[in-house]
Amino acid sequence: MPVSLNYIFKRVLLSILVVIGVIVFSYILLLYTPGDPAVKWAGNPRGPEARKAIEIARRELGLDQPIHVQIAQFIYHVFTGNLGLSIAYKVPVSQVITSGFTATLELLIFTYLLAVPLGLWLGIYSALRRGSRFDSFIQSLSVVLASTPTFWLGAIIALISYSTTGFLPYGRVSYKLATSTGFNPITGFYLLDALIQGNYAVFLDALLRIIPPALAISVYPIGVVARVSRTLVAEALLEDYVRSAVAWGVRRNTIIKHFVLKSIIPPVIQISGLAFVYSIVDAMVVESLVFGREGLGSILLDSLHKADFRVTIALAIYLTIFYISVNTIVDIIQASIDPRVKI
Amino acid sequence: MPPSLPFIRLVHRNLRKYRFKIGLSITIAILVLSLVSQYIAPYPREGLGYVPVGEESRRLLPPSPQYLFGTDTLGRDLFSRVIMASRSAIIQAFSVVFLSLIIGLIVGVLAAYFKGLVELVLNYLTELFMAIPSIVIALFFRLTLEAGFHVVIISLVTTWWAWYARITYVYAKGVVELDYVVLAKLSGLSPAKIIMRHVVGVIIQPILVQAISDLGSALLEASGINFMGLGLPPGYPDWGVILYEGISEMGIIAFTRAPWLVFYPGLFILLTTLGFTLLADPLREDLDPRLRRRWKLWF
Amino acid sequence: MVLAVRASGISIGYIDEEEEYIVWAVRRVDLAIEEGDAFCLVGESGSGKTTFANAIAGILPPHVVTRGKLYIFDRLAIDESTWNFNGLRGRVVSYIPQNPGTSLSPFLTIEEHFYHVLRDTLRYDREKSRRAAIEALLKVGLDRGVLEDYPHELSGGMQQRVLIAIALASNAKIIVADEPTSAIDANLRASVLQLLGKLNREYRVTLLIVTHDLASTSIVCNRLAVMLAGKIVETGRTISVLRNPQHPYTKMLLDCIPLLGVKKPLKPLPGEPIQVVEDKAICPFRERCPRAIDKCVEEPPLKPVGDEESHYVKCWILTGGESE
Numbered sequence: 026m027p028v029s030l031n032y033i034f035k036r037v038l039l040s041i042l043v044v045i046g047v048i049v050f051s052y053i054l055l056l057y058t059p060g061d062p063a064v065k066w067a068g069n070p071r072g073p074e075a076r077k078a079i080e081i082a083r084r085e086l087g088l089d090q091p092i093h094v095q096i097a098q099f100i101y102h103v104f105t106g107n108l109g110l111s112i113a114y115k116v117p118v119s120q121v122i123t124s125g126f127t128a129t130l131e132l133l134i135f136t137y138l139l140a141v142p143l144g145l146w147l148g149i150y151s152a153l154r155r156g157s158r159f160d161s162f163i164q165s166l167s168v169v170l171a172s173t174p175t176f177w178l179g180a181i182i183a184l185i186s187y188s189t190t191g192f193l194p195y196g197r198v199s200y201k202l203a204t205s206t207g208f209n210p211i212t213g214f215y216l217l218d219a220l221i222q223g224n225y226a227v228f229l230d231a232l233l234r235i236i237p238p239a240l241a242i243s244v245y246p247i248g249v250v251a252r253v254s255r256t257l258v259a260e261a262l263l264e265d266y267v268r269s270a271v272a273w274g275v276r277r278n279t280i281i282k283h284f285v286l287k288s289i290i291p292p293v294i295q296i297s298g299l300a301f302v303y304s305i306v307d308a309m310v311v312e313s314l315v316f317g318r319e320g321l322g323s324i325l326l327d328s329l330h331k332a333d334f335r336v337t338i339a340l341a342i343y344l345t346i347f348y349i350s351v352n353t354i355v356d357i358i359q360a361s362i363d364p365r366v367k368i
Numbered sequence: 369m370p371p372s373l374p375f376i377r378l379v380h381r382n383l384r385k386y387r388f389k390i391g392l393s394i395t396i397a398i399l400v401l402s403l404v405s406q407y408i409a410p411y412p413r414e415g416l417g418y419v420p421v422g423e424e425s426r427r428l429l430p431p432s433p434q435y436l437f438g439t440d441t442l443g444r445d446l447f448s449r450v451i452m453a454s455r456s457a458i459i460q461a462f463s464v465v466f467l468s469l470i471i472g473l474i475v476g477v478l479a480a481y482f483k484g485l486v487e488l489v490l491n492y493l494t495e496l497f498m499a500i501p502s503i504v505i506a507l508f509f510r511l512t513l514e515a516g517f518h519v520v521i522i523s524l525v526t527t528w529w530a531w532y533a534r535i536t537y538v539y540a541k542g543v544v545e546l547d548y549v550v551l552a553k554l555s556g557l558s559p560a561k562i563i564m565r566h567v568v569g570v571i572i573q574p575i576l577v578q579a580i581s582d583l584g585s586a587l588l589e590a591s592g593i594n595f596m597g598l599g600l601p602p603g604y605p606d607w608g609v610i611l612y613e614g615i616s617e618m619g620i621i622a623f624t625r626a627p628w629l630v631f632y633p634g635l636f637i638l639l640t641t642l643g644f645t646l647l648a649d650p651l652r653e654d655l656d657p658r659l660r661r662r663w664k665l666w667f
Numbered sequence: 668m669v670l671a672v673r674a675s676g677i678s679i680g681y682i683d684e685e686e687e688y689i690v691w692a693v694r695r696v697d698l699a700i701e702e703g704d705a706f707c708l709v710g711e712s713g714s715g716k717t718t719f720a721n722a723i724a725g726i727l728p729p730h731v732v733t734r735g736k737l738y739i740f741d742r743l744a745i746d747e748s749t750w751n752f753n754g755l756r757g758r759v760v761s762y763i764p765q766n767p768g769t770s771l772s773p774f775l776t777i778e779e780h781f782y783h784v785l786r787d788t789l790r791y792d793r794e795k796s797r798r799a800a801i802e803a804l805l806k807v808g809l810d811r812g813v814l815e816d817y818p819h820e821l822s823g824g825m826q827q828r829v830l831i832a833i834a835l836a837s838n839a840k841i842i843v844a845d846e847p848t849s850a851i852d853a854n855l856r857a858s859v860l861q862l863l864g865k866l867n868r869e870y871r872v873t874l875l876i877v878t879h880d881l882a883s884t885s886i887v888c889n890r891l892a893v894m895l896a897g898k899i900v901e902t903g904r905t906i907s908v909l910r911n912p913q914h915p916y917t918k919m920l921l922d923c924i925p926l927l928g929v930k931k932p933l934k935p936l937p938g939e940p941i942q943v944v945e946d947k948a949i950c951p952f953r954e955r956c957p958r959a960i961d962k963c964v965e966e967p968p969l970k971p972v973g974d975e976e977s978h979y980v981k982c983w984i985l986t987g988g989e990s991e
Contacts, residue, residue, distance in 0.1 A: 039495070046496045051508065058512030065511070168649065172641035174588055176595055177611065177634030187624050262666075265769040271667040272724045272764070272843075273833060274757015274788040280667070283783055287774040306503045310592050314615050325503075326596070329510060337511060341504040349499045364774060364817045666729035 033357055040353045045100060047345045051338055052099050056092075063088055068112035069332045085109060108339045113331035118339045121324060125340070126347070127213030128197060128320035132242070133301065133308050135216070135235055140243040141297050144250025149289075151251070152258035153281070163255075167248040175307045179241035179315040186237055194237040195317045199230050238316045242307050246300045253296045257289040264288075291363045298355030302348045375573055378651060388650040394643030402455040410436075415448035417603030428626045438628040440613065449605050450632050456606040457640055459517065460590040461583045464524040469579050471525070472532020477563055479533070480540035491537070497530040502589060506598040520590050520599035528586070535578060539571035574655050581648030584641035591637050607633040669740070671841050671873040672700040672723055677735035677745065678897075679718050679727065689732060692718040694897035696735075697969075700890075702840070705867040705874040707888035707905065709881050709920070715897040717765075717845055720877045724762040724843045725752030740840065757788040761839035765846040767826035771818035777829055778814040781836055788837040803836040804829070806870075807862055824855040831862065841873045842866070848880060860887050881920055885909055890977075893917050896951030899969070903978030913972050913980040916952045950983065958984055 055062050064070075067082035087095050102108055106119040114121050151160040187193045198208070198215055208227045210218050216235065219228035261267065262285065270280050305321070313322030321340065328336035382388045409415045420426060423443030431438040437446035479490035505523035513519060543549060544567060552562045593599045594608025602613060614629035677696050680689035692715040700706045710716040721727050722737060722745060737745035739759060744752055764770035771780060781800035785791040791799060801811045807828040818826055827847070834842050844863065848856040864887040866872045878884045885891070885905050892902035893916065901914040912918045948966035953959050962983040972978040 042492070043496050043499050046492075047500055050496075050500075054508045054512070058508075060512065168645055169638075169642060172584055172588075172638055172645050174591055174595075174634055174637045174641075176592065177630065177637065180611075180615075180630045180634070184624060184627055184630070193624070264772075265764060265766055266772040267667075268726050269762060269764040269770040269830070270772070270783070272726045272756055272760075272762030273784045274761070274837060275783050276787045277667055279783050279787055283775065283779070284772050288772065302501070306501055306589075306592065309503065310596055314595065314612070322596075325507065329507070329598075334511065337507055341507050344504055345500050348501055352499065364819070667726075 032360060036353055036356055040349045043349055044346050048100050048103055048342055049096055051342055052096055055334075055338065062086065065334045068334055070112075103339075103342055108335050111328075111333055111336050113327055113333040113336065118335050121336055122339055122343050124213060125319070125321040125324040126343070128318065129305065129308050129312065129322070131214045131216065132235060132238060132312060132318070132320065133304060136239040136242045136304070136308075137246060137297065137301060139239065140246040141250055141293075143243075144247040145254050145293060147247070148251040148254030149258050149281075149286070152255040152262075155259070163251060167252055170244045171248045171252075173244060175241050175245065176310050176315055178244060179238055179311040182237045182241055183315060192233065194234045197231060197234060197318050198227055202230050203227055234316075234318075238308070238311050238318065241311050241315075242304055245304060245307060246297065249300045250293060250297060254289055254293055257292055258285055261285040261288050291359045294362075295355055295359045298351055301355075302351050305344070305348070375576055378573060378577075378654060382650045382654055385650045387646045391643050391646030391648075391650075394639060395647055398454050398640050398643060399458060401451055402458040405451040405454055409445075409448035409452050411445040411448040412452070414444035415452035415605050417444070417449075417605065420444060428629075430626075431628055437632045438626065440610070440629055441626075442613075446610070446628065446632060449610055450607070450636055452605040453607045453610060453633065454636065454640075456517075456600065456604065457587055457591075457637070460520055460524075460606075461587040461640075461644075463517075463521050464528060464586040464590065465579050465582050467521070467525045468528035469532050469575070471529035472534075473536050473568065473575070475529070475533040476536025477540050477567055479537050480544050481559065481563055481567065490533070494530045494533045494537070497527055498534065500527055502527040503593065503596070503598070506593045506596075510598045515599065515601040517600065520593055523593065523599075524586060524589060528582075532575065532579075536571065536575060539574065540567050543567050543570050574652075577648055577651045577655060581645055581652065584644035587637060587641055587644075607637050669702040670699050670738070671702045671704070671740060672698070672875070673738040673741075674698045674719075675736050675738075677719075677722070677737055678733065679715070679722055680732050681728075682730045682732060692897055693722070696897070696899055698892065698899060698902075700841075700873065700875060702740075702873050703867075703871050704890055705864065705876070705888040707884045707891035708875065708877045708894060709879065709884070709891055710894035711879060713896075714894040716877045716894045719894070720843050720845050720875060723841070723875060724760055724845075725750070725756045726762070757784060757837045757839060759839055760841045760843060761834040761837060763827075763830050763834045763842060763844040763847050766850050767823055767830055768818075768850070770830060771826060773818055775817075776814065777816055777818070777821075780829075780833055781814075784833055784837055799836050800832070803832040806835060806866070807832045823851050824859075827851050827855070827859055828862070831859070831866075835866065835870075835872075839872070841875065843875045843877070845877045846879070847876060848878070848883065856883060860884065863887055881909075893920065898951055898981065900952065900982070901978075901980045902969075903972070907972075907978045911972070911978075913978075914952075914982050915956050915958050915984070917980075950981075960984065 055065060061079075063079045063083040063086065066086055067075075067078040070078040083089070087098050090098075108118040110116065111118050111121050147163055151157075151163045154160050183194055202208075206224055206226055208219065208224050209222065211221070212218055215231040216228060219225070219231055264284075267280060267284055270284050275284070309320065309322035309325060311322075312318040312320045313326055317323075321344070324336060325340055327333070328340065383392075406412050406415070411420070414420055419442045426439050426443030427441060429435055429439040429443075435445050435447060437450055440446050440449065475490050475494065479487045479494070502524050505526045506519060509519045509523055549562060549566050552566055590599065591606075591608035591611075594606050595612045597612050597616065600606045600609050602609065610633040611630060614626070675697050677693060677698075678691060679693040680691040682689050692713075694715075696719065708716045708720065718727075718731075722733070723739065725744065727733070727750070733745050733748055733750065735745070735747070736743060739755055742755065742759075744750065744755055771777075775783075778797060778800060781803075782791075782793060782796045785796035785799055789799075797814070800814060804811060804813065809825065809828050809832065813821060813825065813829065818829075821829065827850075831847075834844075842863075847859055847863065851859065860883055863874060863876065867874045867887070874888070876884055876888060881891075888905050890903070891905050891908055892899045893908070893914065894900070895916050901908060901912070901917045908917065909921065912921055950956070950959075950963040950965070950967055953963040956963065960983060965983075967981050967983045969979045969981045972980050
């Protein structure tokens with residue numbers, strides 16, 4: 026079912042409006058919160074160079090120009106990825122943000138590739154065996170897991186891993202191993218890079234280090250997807266079209282596969298998308314503080330501690346853009362697989 | 369009839385349910401704890417974050433009759449800190465949900481009731497704020513304001529109200545089209561009365577139930593922000609802060625050398641959240657006829 | 668004569684949510700439908716007619732209890748509380764659902780509907796099922812163009828025809844139609860009914876039509892039964908029942924519908940349908956009956972009417988108020 030361009034256009038237009046709103050909002054925060062915006066933008070510099078750095082920041086922001094020009098300029102800089110040099114890392118802000126995104130995305134994508142199918146399976150399975158011991162177990166488990174703080178669970182997992190195997194999952198890959206085998210991160214997705222280079226030692230090491238945080242983060246999407254798909258299957262089983270299919274002699278397996286599952290996939294995709302954007306924050310918290318992985322979380326903490334205002338604000342803006350993009354993409358996917366959505 | 373009356377009936381109807389009883393007990397226990405903890409804590413000053421005299425000899429002691437949950441990296445009694453943190457948890461969870469609910473209700477109902485430009489603008493604002501991760505707001509506040517409750521609460525409310533606005537809008541949209549609301553308008557009843565009595569009064573129940581179950585999510589998210597060190601100042605009795613201190617002082621080794629530092633605050637977050645969830649779940653099932661219907665694989 | 672459906676002493680009840688009581692929708696019904704009949708089950712909402720039809724189609728919901736026996740072409744489908752519809756659904760009995768808008772999966776094309784039904788009942792492959800589908804669609808007056816459509820792209824009348832075509836395609840000997848005309852526009856009703864009548868006459872499909880609309884279905888059906896509060900109160904050949912209604916309820920039903928060419932005052936039915944929680948042996952129409960007598964606190968037997976062939980009625984007045 027082809028999605029008409031009109032729908033995509035409308036959806037994307039709305040998203041761009043929202044993104045611009047967020048950029049304006051953050052610029053206004055920069056201007057009107059206590060303190061000189063140029064000083065903040067320059068990263069609260071001290072010493073003899075301070076005056077010069079603040080002057081540069083003032084010019085970069087164009088603070089002497091009227092406010093609408095400043096905002097337009099700022100929006101332009103955001104979309105061209107040109108927010109200057111990071112104070113803390115001494116490399117372009119865009120580079121810092123990109124490396125953070127690839128690291129966190131690797132963790133999140135890994136998590137979701139496992140979590141969504143598992144949650145779907147659990148939800149369907151317990152719906153089809155409603156009231157069974159398996160069903161009530163999954164129900165109670167999902168309630169408990171949904172109440173568990175992810176970072177705490179991550180710590181418990183690390184603790185268990187350390188006390189049983191002596192392995193402490195820390196960082197994205199063993200630095201020593203990576204240098205000794207000549208591992209070269211090209212895409213920034215270490216698992217992918219290691220596979221492409223045939224570096225199985227690094228792949229295994231990276232895998233062992235990604236699994237514990239992924240486990241902790243996966244709890245939320247597994248719970249949400251299982252819960253939602255159970256309810257959806259239950260509702261689908263009550264649909265008139267399932268009843269009529271039964272009466273026409275369609276077998277149980279066909280009904281489940283073609284009449285029930287087809288109807289729950291679009292809403293499951295949508296709920297997974299919502300869970301995904303929620304998990305980004307989860308991942309940032311868990312990866313940085315608990316598992317010591319580089320990523321958006323560690324960049325956030327670093328930029329805060331080093332008063333690297335540009336990176337902080339760039340992180341906030343690009344995180345929001347990412348949020349909205351995921352939501353938009355999910356909406357478009359969902360609309361394109363539901364034949365009822367006349368677009 | 370005030371809108372809260374059917375809600376009390378709803379709660380009453382569910383009182384005999386097992387899950388509801390557990391949820392209610394946990395919630396009441398935490399509420400009571402948050403009120404009395406400063407009087408029953410063995411070391412209330414340490415609970416508030418003051419470092420005791422002679423702390424070197426008291427650092428990282430494992431749980432014992434004297435220090436029930438052990439001591440932390442600065443030699444403070446963890447038990448006192450953890451139970452006194454229940455107050456911060458209650459304050460954050462309730463104020464975030466309450467404020468978001470009020471703002472969301474107003475925006476959602478207005479958008480549904482007054483169509484046209486009002487609807488368009490309010491929906492755009494809702495969409496805008498739904499799209500911002502609360503951690504981003506916390507980041508902005510952390511850059512510009514002193515640490516404290518206001519950082520956590522404002523940054524969560526900034527994004528949360530939009531969710532309530534959205535569900536209120538969806539429910540209210542279904543109601544304002546109904547004949548009796550149209551008739552009420554035609555009969556010349558003032559908009560304020562129609563909105564309060566015939567719109568809010570009708571849709572409030574599922575939204576209140578949603579709010580109860582969100583108390584848990586608010587606590588989880590607030591703890592996350594505090595755990596990142598973005599919210600409350602170090603030393604403050606708060607479960608997120610206690611966890612953060614354990615980790616920022618020692619790194620991940622904290623878990624292996626002093627597991628109690630991590631275990632107890634996390635456990636209290638888990639229990640409190642669980643309490644809210646168990647409280648809300650039976651109510652939700654009660655209200656949602658789709659969840660009540662019997663179904664099974666019958667063919 | 669082969670019996671397509673034989674119910675003996677069948678009761679069907681719904682268990683309430685708290686599993687505290689059972690509402691009996693069908694109570695100790697005996698009924699026989701011969702092969703080739705077009706049988707019409709008439710009654711008000713809540714009379715149990717749809718429940719009874721669902722039992723024959725094999726789609727009773729899970730919170731239902733049954734008693735008695737139900738045979739379909741001599742195969743025991745319901746034996747007291749156990750059901751076995753394997754091999755019957757689709758192959759022997761097929762079904763035309765009540766609501767065309769919700770009875771087709773919105774996620775499957777019409778062709779896929781046919782394919783899943785025909786593969787699971789007759790083991791057809793894609794190609795063969797497509798040919799069978801085109802043939803069935805032709806019978807209901809639709810062309811093959813609809814095969815590629817999703818249900819929501821069709822009009823209500825077309826959806827109803829598609830449902831009929833699917834029910835036909837697997838060559839079932841009995842077709843149960845639950846209120847086939849209630850959800851479609853008045854101008855389409857006649858054509859759907861004519862279509863059903865044609866199927867009955869030309870393809871010798873046994874029809875069971877459930878309806879509350881006595882007037883229009885009488886065109887199609889050669890036999891009918893009137894159901895009230897889970898019981899059949901009058902049954903016989905359509906002409907005989909319509910011309911010479913015996914039961915006070917049947918008479919009132921006929922009084923409240925307009926018949927073409929007959930000038931008469933229309934009278935609304937008095938009273939409300941009852942919900943049977945306790946299956947007591949009393950006449951279900953007693954409280955609403957204008958001619959109720961003392962005897963009516965007992966359940967009347969189903970007695971033949973005069974010399975009219977197979978016309979039975981369940982009323983004390985007509986048996987002279989005497990039990991056997």
